[in-house]
Amino acid sequence: MDHLEILEGEAIHILREVAGQFRNPALMFSGGKDSTVLIHLMVKAFYPSPPPFPVLHIDTGHNFPEALTFRDDLARQYGLKLIVKEVEHTISKRGLQDATGKFPSRNALQSHTLMDAIKELGLDACIGGGRRDEEKARAKERNFSVRDASGAWKPYNQRPELWDIYNGRIQQGGNVRVFPISNWSELDVWRYIQREKIGLPSLYFSHERECIRHNGRLVAVSEYILIDGSDVLETKNVRYRTVGDMTCTAAVESNAFTVEEVIAEIENTNISERGQTRMDDQLSEAAMEDRKLKGYF
16 A cells, blocks of 8 residues: 555544444535545545535635635535535624624634534534644644533543544533544645545636735735735735635745646645645634634634
């Protein structure tokens, strides 16, 4: 077996463990490359049976239109049960304060929507595409990451996973966040996409987009960010390494139009995708971990 086959086998094993241990799991989907690879792995893991897990998307309302179109097309292609829960609805229902400022990200608010969805749908496991190489807080999590009834993550309460044995026991009201591709790198993901010929949103490849520069990063001009007199609008050839809120996800200049060209770019960078493009992770040294403690995925 080669490296990618070993990673694929591990991920499929984890997905089958979820099916065997949990009563009501769901697969979290953002329209990004990692969750798209998870969909592909889920289909492989249970073929020829249909995909057994519904797909849950927490829609912030600030998504890239290309990602939403891709999400809907993929759901139709595989016959997925797609469940969409909107942060906008949670803000109204709970009387929450929407984010303000130049880049009003709803990333913190989506934790409320996720927890409401877990309770409403009775989910005991949520499967996601988090990887250890993305960010130091993600590197602390196990493949089965236990959350309490409030959705909080306690880094000191991680269970050992010796010999690929996964313990899915939870207390009443709790849930487990499952990360089948935790051991994959960004390069692994792209090489797997290349090998399996997996389709992605056009965002991941070079295209022309109007941007502004903020702290050295290129941020797409959209209705969701505040443009002021100090901003200079530039039209650049860019692509995205990760897909999140339009308010907090920066692009990178690129002329990579194919998977092979993207792989070549990644091989020559020493900056992680989130480190280069996710502005919400730059708010503090522990920005991601702080959000996870409050239920963030």
